Amino acid sequence: xxxxxxxxxxxxxxxxxxxxxxxxxxxxxxxxxxxxxxxxxxxxxxxxxxxxxxxxxxxxxxxxxxxxxxxxxxxxxxxxxxxxxxxxxxxxxxxxxxxxxxxxxxxxxxxxxxxxxxxxxxxxxxxxxxxxxxxxxxxxxxxxxxxxxxxxxxxxxxxxxxxxxxxxxxxxxxxxxxxxxxxxxxxxxxxxxxxxxxxxxxxxxxxxxxxxxxxxxxxxxxxxxxxxxxxxxxxxxxxxxxxxxxxxxxxxxxxxxxxxxxxxxxxxxxxxxxxxxxxxxxxxxxxxxxxxxxxxxxxxxxxxxxxxxxxxxxxxxxxxxxxxxxxxxxxxxxxxxxxxxxxxxxxxxxxxxxxxxxxxxxxxxxxxxxxxxxxxxxxxxxxxxxxxxxxxxxxxxxxxxxxxxxxxxxxxxxxxxxxxxxxxxxxxxxxxxxxxxxxxxxxxxxxxxxxxxxxxxxxxxxxxxxxxxxxxxxxxxxxxxxxxxxxxxxxxxxxxxxxxxxxxxxxxxxxxxxxxxxxxxxxxxxxxxxxxxxxxxxxxxxxxxxxxx
Ligand SMILES: Cc1ncc(C[n+]2csc(CCOP(=O)(O)OP(=O)(O)O)c2C)c(N)n1
Numbered sequence: 001x002x003x004x005x006x007x008x009x010x011x012x013x014x015x016x017x018x019x020x021x022x023x024x025x026x027x028x029x030x031x032x033x034x035x036x037x038x039x040x041x042x043x044x045x046x047x048x049x050x051x052x053x054x055x056x057x058x059x060x061x062x063x064x065x066x067x068x069x070x071x072x073x074x075x076x077x078x079x080x081x082x083x084x085x086x087x088x089x090x091x092x093x094x095x096x097x098x099x100x101x102x103x104x105x106x107x108x109x110x111x112x113x114x115x116x117x118x119x120x121x122x123x124x125x126x127x128x129x130x131x132x133x134x135x136x137x138x139x140x141x142x143x144x145x146x147x148x149x150x151x152x153x154x155x156x157x158x159x160x161x162x163x164x165x166x167x168x169x170x171x172x173x174x175x176x177x178x179x180x181x182x183x184x185x186x187x188x189x190x191x192x193x194x195x196x197x198x199x200x201x202x203x204x205x206x207x208x209x210x211x212x213x214x215x216x217x218x219x220x221x222x223x224x225x226x227x228x229x230x231x232x233x234x235x236x237x238x239x240x241x242x243x244x245x246x247x248x249x250x251x252x253x254x255x256x257x258x259x260x261x262x263x264x265x266x267x268x269x270x271x272x273x274x275x276x277x278x279x280x281x282x283x284x285x286x287x288x289x290x291x292x293x294x295x296x297x298x299x300x301x302x303x304x305x306x307x308x309x310x311x312x313x314x315x316x317x318x319x320x321x322x323x324x325x326x327x328x329x330x331x332x333x334x335x336x337x338x339x340x341x342x343x344x345x346x347x348x349x350x351x352x353x354x355x356x357x358x359x360x361x362x363x364x365x366x367x368x369x370x371x372x373x374x375x376x377x378x379x380x381x382x383x384x385x386x387x388x389x390x391x392x393x394x395x396x397x398x399x400x401x402x403x404x405x406x407x408x409x410x411x412x413x414x415x416x417x418x419x420x421x422x423x424x425x426x427x428x429x430x431x432x433x434x435x436x437x438x439x440x441x442x443x444x445x446x447x448x449x450x451x452x453x454x455x456x457x458x459x460x461x462x463x464x465x466x467x468x469x470x471x472x473x474x475x476x477x478x479x480x481x482x483x484x485x486x487x488x489x490x491x492x493x494x495x496x497x498x499x500x501x502x503x504x505x506x507x508x509x510x511x512x513x514x515x516x517x518x519x520x521x522x523x524x525x526x527x528x529x530x531x532x533x534x535x536x537x538x539x540x541x542x543x544x545x546x547x548x549x
Contacts (some may be wrong), residue, residue, distance in 0.1 A: 003132045004029035004163040005036070006171070007096075010139035012039045013171040016067050018058070018421060019043070019096075020051035022078075024071020026111075027098030029163035043450055045414075046442035048075050052082020052095065053414035053440070054421075056153075057378065059092040061398055061422040063210065065146040065154075066091070071098040072157075073111030076118065081408055083153045084122040088275050088405030089233070090206055092151035094142045095119065101161040102130055119155040126155035132167035140172040149179060149295035149313070150207065150273075179211070179295070179313035187320050189308040190291045193266055194224075194330055197289075201264035203249070203282075204230040204237035206405075207271020207294055207314050209397035214238070216318035217270060224325050225334040226268070229257040231277045232389035232402045237270070239373075240393035246337060247344055250277055250389045250404065253537070256344050258282060259545035260337060265289065269306070271314050276404040279303035293317045336549070343548040348391050351532070356504050359532040360387040360459055366509055367457075368392060370516050371427060374399055378415035380432030381407050383466040383533055384459050388431065410439035413456060417443060420452040427516050428454035434485050435464045444495045444521070453520040455512075458488055461530050469533045492523035501525040 001009070007030060011019070020043045023031055034042045045051045048070040055066030066086075070079045076097040086093035097115050099105065105112060119126050125145045127138050142154040194200060208217050208230070214237045221228060221244050228238050232250040240247060249257045261267065261282045268291045280303045282288075292298045292306035293314055310317045324330075353362035364387060371377065373395035379388045379402045394400045401419070403411050409432075416430035437458045444456070459465075462485060468478035492499030499522070500515065502508040508526065515522045 001167060002029065002033065002163070003129070003135055003165050003167055004033040004158070006135050006167060006169060007139060007158060008033040008037050008040065010136055010171040011067065012037060013173055014139070014143045015064060016040050019067045019069050020045055020054045021069030022048050022051060022071070022075060024075050024098055026072045026100055026160045027069060027158070029160065030069070030096070030098065030158060043446065045446050047440065048078035049082050049410065050414045050440050050443040050446065052079045052093070053085065053411045054418045055093045055095070056082050056086040056089065056091045057401055057411065057415035057418035058422055059086060059151070060089065060401060061376070061419060063147070064092065065094045065143050066418065067094050067096065069096045072100055072115065073113050076113065076115045080118070080122065081410070083119065083155065085403055085406040085408045085411060086153040087122045089403050090150045090152055090273060090405065092146040093153040094146050095123070095153060095155040097155065097157045099128065099157040099159040102159040103161065105159065115157050122153060123155045124152045128157045128159065129162055130159065132162060132165045133169055135167065136169050136172045140174065143174065144177070148177060149211070151210070179316065180311070182310050182312035182317040182320050186308055186310045187317070187324060190310060190321065191324050191328065191330070193289065193291055193308060194325070195328070197266035199264045199336060200226045200266040200268060200332060201260055202226050202228040203267055203269045203272055204228055204234040205269065205272035206231065206233035206276060207273065208234050208237035210271065211313065211315055213271055213314040213318065214397040216315045216322060219322050220318050220325070223322060224330055225332050227260060227334050227337045229260060231272065232404045233273065233276050234271065235389070235400050235402070236394040236397040239395040241395055243341065244334060246341060247393070248389050249282065251386060252281060253540045254544065255390070255540060256340055256544050256548055259549050260340055261288070262545060263336065263549060266291065268293065270318070271295070273405060274299050274301060274304060340548040351391065353505050353508070358508065358526050358528050360384045360528060361391045361532060363508070363526055364388065364392045366512055367429065370513050371429070375427040376401065376419040376423060378412045378419055378428070378430045380412035380430070380436035381409045382433040382436055382464070383469055383530070384431055384433055386466065409436040412436060413440050413443045413447070416454040416456065417447050417452050420454050427519060429457055429516060430454060431457045431459070433465055434458055434460045434462065434483060438485070441491070444492070444497065447521050448495055448497060453518070455515045456523040458523065458525045459528050460485060460488065460525050461528050463530070465530055465533070469530070469537070472534070473537055488523060488525040497521045497523060499523045499525065501527070
């Protein structure tokens with residue numbers, strides 16, 4: 001069998017259904033091998049970054065590695081941002097790059113970059129297939145490491161001369177990997193700390209929505225009545241309808257959930273990623289008592305020094321804790337959070353739109369009413385992300401996808417494609433600013449061509465809004481942020497999809513309802529007034545805790 005055929009057989013053995021990518025001369029053999037596959041569909045994209053972001057969100061939603069493919073040199077450099085996003089967001093992704101002949105990689109030659117070196121800092125592991133006999137090992141290892149906790153990106157390259165060689169190797173069949181059980185002494189110590197606490201608080205991160213952790217976390221909360229704040233990437237770990245939920249932390253300023261953190265005498269972090277929300281935002285005095293529950297040991301970090309680390313499968317740790325808290329009847333009075341939750345719900349509701357001045361948080365209230373609990377919202381990066389993270393209630397894990405590790409703009413349209421492929425039965429919306437939209441809007445063509453439908457919502461403020469917001473907060477002025485835009489409705493129509501720009505509140509409500517329900521690919525441009533951002537900054541200067549606790 002040819003090596004490129006073997007790679008495809010290995011991908012099939014891994015259960016791969018899609019490869020997202022862009023052709024080049026140097027991955028020609030692999031493409032023709034993919035063409036022969038009955039199980040894998042190759043989806044050509046318009047920019048390699050799109051392929052990597054689709055793989056990233058597909059991996060995050062399914063727990064199985066998303067696969068992206070590029071050619072050498074410029075194709076590989078284009079892939080980098082999406083792969084880096086998967087790396088810091090802990091999404092399983094396998095990136096495959098073509099490469100020039102192994103006869104010329106030691107010297108300066110056309111489009112030759114050291115791709116393995118380039119991908120090394122943004123992957124858990126990577127390698128070049130320079131010998132046909134190692135092919136199955138390389139592919140298996142790439143998938144094993146990408147999907148193993150904590151998940152992330154891996155990469156392998158296939159030089160064009162090696163792809164053509166014959167070999168007699170078989171794919172390695174993946175086997176189920178059991179995750180580590182918690183250490184009983186760590187559980188005992190955690191129970192000891194819980195028994196001594198009066199106001200414990202859970203901080204649920206990205207790891208709390210993987211591998212069934214959310215199910216066990218929900219049981220833990222029901223039994224103990226410990227309240228929960230989630231990070232932006234942990235949204236949905238428990239339902240925001242649950243009276244124990246204090247919504248999400250993620251703003252770099254002090255907001256309502258920080259009042260709960262201040263009052264708590266024990267913080268239990270569950271699947272918390274430091275890359276997402278730095279501990280100095282919630283533990284600046286370094287005086288919080290912390291139990292760390294995660295798949296990996298805590299990063300060494302001045303502001304994050306847990307007293308106990310339960311390093312194991314997060315669900316396994318919660319399962320053990322659930323047994324112990326039931327046996328020992330460890331139950332807390334969580335009535336102290338009631339005023340805080342009430343204040344938050346009232347504040348969220350205060351953003352409801354009443355007239356034709358559209359805002360992001362006001363529109364989110366409408367969207368929340370339209371979307372079913374399991375429907376998926378993909379957020380891009382910008383001020384809209386802050387509002388989605390802060391104000392949009394989430395009821396199910398993985399029903400809101402926010403990139404907060406690398407936090408790269410441009411993820412939302414590729415993410416919408418991934419969400420519809422991963423969950424064709426659910427409604428999907430992709431929300432972005434005008435800046436992020438124009439970064440990967442070319443993938444509308446990909447979505448249209450392959451027939452996936454979702455609603456693209458572009459919040460248009462003719463500005464890199466979040467940066468203006470921050471700059472003005474720091475200096476009172478902004479620079480380098482103003483934009484002009486194409487006519488988004490006509491732009492949408494030029495791809496053969498419907499575009500809308502509602503002007504009145506009634507039109508906005510109807511358009512969103514119809515577009516989302518249609519499950520077609522369509523675009524809604526919402527011209528927004530950004531004053532609400534600055535009003536929030538102003539609000540955050542007042543002492544939220546006095547209002548709410
Ligand atoms: C690829 C990338 N480039 C730059 C940034 C820095 N950045 C963060 S938010 C932002 C502005 C986003 O503007 P827009 O997409 O219009 O959304 P808005 O803030 O207006 O909601 C920028 C430039 C980034 N996060 N990612």
